Amino acid sequence: MFNKKPHFVRIVSSFWASSIASELEYRFNIIIEILSVIGNLAGSLFTLSLFYGPNNNLGGWNWYSSIVILGIYTFLEGFTTTFLQPNLSRIVRHVQNGTLDFVLLKPVDSQLWLSLRIFSPWGIPTMLSGLILISFGLNFSNSEISIKIILISSLMLISSLLILYSLWFLIASTSIWFVRVWNANEVLRSTLVAGRYPITAYPDSLRKVFTFIVPIAFLTTFPAEAMLNLLSLKYILFSLLISLSFLYITTKFWNYALRFYTSASS
């Protein structure tokens, strides 16, 4: 697990300060990035309006509660853009160029370094719009809002982030053997698109796959149910257990993978 050190906060803030500074080095690129964030948001809202209407009912989910799921999905998308994509695709480059050496020689947990080294601000607007969609959906679903629900919802959202992170990190770790694993990450990203809709909207067989094989249900549907106060305690505990197990597996797997690291020749 990550080793917490007193200067953990300082390390992470120096990481993020330098990655934001790197982004700001290219001024023209910033304009392009801002335009692309706006374009993406407009695009997904348009798609949403085509798929759903106020009277639609998808797998037992009405329009507003589906919005909560879409909000969670959008939030995860932003999280992917800000943390997962930039950091974990760097692992592949590190392995390819042999610069993983420098990471492994620092007195900092290498998994922590590789997972948090880069902070790309471009996912923040997406994360915010995800949160807005969640609140909008919840507000119009007339569901009960209490401290308990907020607490459980946050826990479920965190466990969903942890599961998503673990899936990415597991795939990125395999680059120690296979070096180029971009495609696998792309496949993962497109599979996760399924999380945009309630899991109950899918046929039974797919539902099982999305719950037990690729845990998409744990990413969006279960957290949304928790927010709408529809999820039983059993599933809440199960979700937390799953996410912590995933996290544990990633650290074990990473340390195992490192045994096979040969370091690209100089």
Added chain:
Amino acid sequence: MSKISVRSLTKNFLITEKVPGIKGTIKHFFKRRRRKVVAVDQVNFDIEHGEIVGFIGSNGAGKTTTLKMLCGLIHPSSGSINVAGYQPIRRQRNFLSQITLVMGQKQQLIWDLPPLDSLRVNAAVYGLSNKEANKRIDELASMLDLSSELSRPVRKLSLGERMKAELMAALLHRPSVLFLDEPTLGLDINSQIRVRQFLSEYNNKYGATILLTSHYMGDITSLCKRVLLIHRGNIFHDGSLIQLTQKLAPSRCVKIELTEPIPEDSFRPFGEILQYKGHLIRLLIPRSELALNLSSLLDKFPVKDLEVTDPPIEETIGKLLKAGTT
């Protein structure tokens, strides 16, 4: 106790082989032919506190593999390593805070930002206070003659400036064991000399132990009293550079400039002719016959100028390695 101690260190790699051409590619895609290669074979050595040791050998001799095992980057197949009292592969925090690895071909500096930003990240990683980090940055910068370069993006620095900044990043935490893999690679002669001076200064000041690989013999001759010559994964020589030269080059090189050209054959009795250009001759004369032969050369021929040197160490080692392969 020695700072670095290596016993029966061995590393085997499994490498895949591919026959060229489409057929070979298809075959390679479905079935990889693997072969075991012994990169480092039963190597033993000790390095004392504050020693600077040159690690030399041809490409693929096992230098980098050994260095990487000493840093704890790759697992040895067998044997034991002790660096500063630690077993490197466990990569304990205290161990990592005491060592550094500089690779001439790889860089840790953030490409788009000035070196100072990378240094700040390293300061945080090694838990240095801002005050301490600034003090060390100033000190290293003055030792390396860097100033305004530290505020320019790394991508805009010259190779020499970049290497100096890399050294700063690698030494900010003041490691006591330095593993340097071709630190002067590609640098012009002035930068090479500056880097050598810096390393020697750092070694004096902090008593650091340095293991250095380089293809530039100048680095080795000016820094290392002791060299380890590795060939095909085995240590071929462990001792002083002088011993190595004497062992490898029992002759000296004599360059003679004549006032008028003399036929090549007249010089044959004096030694091996390395170069003949009419009035310019380079001879290789055994050390034992040197004095006698020099006086007869001066007697017999119209010598305008005469110079006695050791044969270039690159040539000597090249010869040895060639001899080792046959």
